[in-house]
Amino acid sequence: MHLKVSDLIMKIGYYVRRLTKMSFKSMFLSIDKVHKRSNKNKIVIFFDMVGCSLKYSAGYSDYEYFKFEELSNKQRKTYITRGINNVYIKKLNDPKYCHIFDNKVIFNKKFTKFLNRDFIDLEEKSCEEFIKFAKKHKTFIVKPLDADCGIGVEKIDIDNEKSLEETYNRLKENKQFLAEEYVKQIKEINDIYPNSVNTIRIVSARVNGKTTILFELIRIGNSGHVVDNFHHGGMYAIIKKGIISTNAVDKLGNEYEYHPVTKTKIKGFKIPMYDKVIKFVNDASEVVPEVGFVGWDISVTKDGPVMIEGNNLPAYDFYQSEIAIDDSKIGLKPKFDEAIFGVKNEKN
Numbered sequence: 001m002h003l004k005v006s007d008l009i010m011k012i013g014y015y016v017r018r019l020t021k022m023s024f025k026s027m028f029l030s031i032d033k034v035h036k037r038s039n040k041n042k043i044v045i046f047f048d049m050v051g052c053s054l055k056y057s058a059g060y061s062d063y064e065y066f067k068f069e070e071l072s073n074k075q076r077k078t079y080i081t082r083g084i085n086n087v088y089i090k091k092l093n094d095p096k097y098c099h100i101f102d103n104k105v106i107f108n109k110k111f112t113k114f115l116n117r118d119f120i121d122l123e124e125k126s127c128e129e130f131i132k133f134a135k136k137h138k139t140f141i142v143k144p145l146d147a148d149c150g151i152g153v154e155k156i157d158i159d160n161e162k163s164l165e166e167t168y169n170r171l172k173e174n175k176q177f178l179a180e181e182y183v184k185q186i187k188e189i190n191d192i193y194p195n196s197v198n199t200i201r202i203v204s205a206r207v208n209g210k211t212t213i214l215f216e217l218i219r220i221g222n223s224g225h226v227v228d229n230f231h232h233g234g235m236y237a238i239i240k241k242g243i244i245s246t247n248a249v250d251k252l253g254n255e256y257e258y259h260p261v262t263k264t265k266i267k268g269f270k271i272p273m274y275d276k277v278i279k280f281v282n283d284a285s286e287v288v289p290e291v292g293f294v295g296w297d298i299s300v301t302k303d304g305p306v307m308i309e310g311n312n313l314p315a316y317d318f319y320q321s322e323i324a325i326d327d328s329k330i331g332l333k334p335k336f337d338e339a340i341f342g343v344k345n346e347k348n
Contacts, residue, residue, distance in 0.1 A: 030064040038069050045069065052076065057083020065317055071329060079331030085316040088340055092205060092292035093312050100288055101312035104145050104178050114284050114307035117181040127168045133179060134158050134167070141183075142176040152176055183308070186300045188272050192264045196221025199297040200239065200271065202281050203314050205339045206292035211285040212339040213278065215319050215332065216240070218271070219297075220248055222260065237266055238324050242274030246323040255323070272300055280305040293340070 031049070035042050052058040052068055058081040062068070066079055080088075100110050105121045120133050134140065135158070144152040154176065161167045171177070183197045184190075192198055203215040216239040223233040235248040235256060248256040248266045258265050271277065281296050284307060295314030298305050318324065320331045337343045 027060040030060040033064055034069055040069055057081050057087075059083075062317075066320055066331075067322075075329050075331070078333045079320055080316045080333050080336060082316070084333060085314075088205070088293050088336060089313060091340060092207070094290040097288055097290040098312045101291060101294070101310050102146055104143055104309065107310060108178070108180075111284065111287060111307050111310070114280070114287075115180075116301070116303070116306040117183060119178060119180040122168065122172055122177045122179060127165055130168045130179070131164045134164050137181045139182045141180045142171055143178045143180070144175050145177050155182065183299045183306055184301055186272050186302050188269075189300055191262065192266070192269065193221045193259055193262055195261075196234070197299050197308065199299050199308050200277060201236075201318070202277070202296045202298065203319075204281055204285050204294055204296065205336070206285045206289055206294075207340060207342075209289075211282045213281065214336055214339060217318055217324075218244060220259065220266070222250065236318060239271060239274075242271050242277075244269040244271070249321065249323050253322075273304060277305045280307075284310070 031042050031045050034045050049060050049063050052063055056076055062081045100106050108119050139157050142154050185197055189198050198220045201217050205212050217236050219234055219236045221234050235250040237244045237248040238246045277298055291312050295311040297308040299308055
């Protein structure tokens with residue numbers, strides 16, 4: 001398929017913007033890592049990285065993470081890279097509506113019927129109202145309104161707080177304005193790891209009134225952390241047809257057949273009520289159809305699925321990690337292109 005002039009201009013513009021913001025120090029660190037694992041010449045790696053940036057909109061971190069030095073050009077062109085992911089976002093996510101997903105309070109208000117839990121905004125609520133909320137729920141989660149990667153997420157137990165007034169002031173000072181009733185996940189998932197809410201990440205695309213599920217995984221906490229985020233010691237595993245189909249892996253690449261804390265076997269675990277989870281995502285995708293490319297974070301409770309949050313900039317690295325793809329090392333771009341653009345590409 002030949003690029004349209006407008007697509008070519010957009011691609012060149014994206015490349016120029018990336019170039020002006022690029023950290024060459026980080027790039028050369030990536031080159032060092034690729035050199036150490038492949039023993040390839042650093043100059044060869046450098047020019048290959050530049051070529052992949054031009055051909056496949058792949059940044060140096062994409063090259064390193066996806067091990068592009070091991071892939072053929074036919075394999076490389078099937079990968080969703082940072083630039084390709086941005087094309088999907090620009091195609092399906094109207095910037096005029098993205099603020100709904102960027103601000104967690106606005107999101108909660110818009111998706112209230114999917115939350116199935118209480119929450120308050122400390123920017124607009126008084127200390128007295130916060131204390132009433134805290135005494136009602138006793139354990140709750142606080143978050144900044146716009147942080148990513150689990151940054152600033154904290155679990156509060158009022159029995160451990162000296163003064164709720166002091167807690168209120170501290171949270172406001174730290175800009176942890178959103179307080180949410182703590183989600184009690186279903187026992188089966190809690191048994192995998194009980195210290196965090198282990199969420200299901202489902203990436204969906206809504207095109208012409210139809211929602212397609214593109215990717216599914218479960219994120220699992222570890223090492224005492226209260227969040228399951230990959231960047232805070234968490235791990236993830238791939239879901240297929242409601243069953244965890246792989247071992248879990250963490251950010252360092254460590255693979256786990258059993259959870260290191262609970263010793264629960266991960267691969268083969270059947271997610272409870274998964275048919276309801278899928279319907280839940282399909283229904284949620286209709287609320288703001290102007291934002292059609294979303295990574296949904298869902299928790300399963302004994303009463304059914306609940307919404308944790310939606311991400312209008314869904315991470316793309318999970319899709320094509322070593323545990324996510326088979327021995328053919330074919331990426332997911334053909335699948336995504338078909339759902340988003342109606343284009344059937346050859347896989348190799």
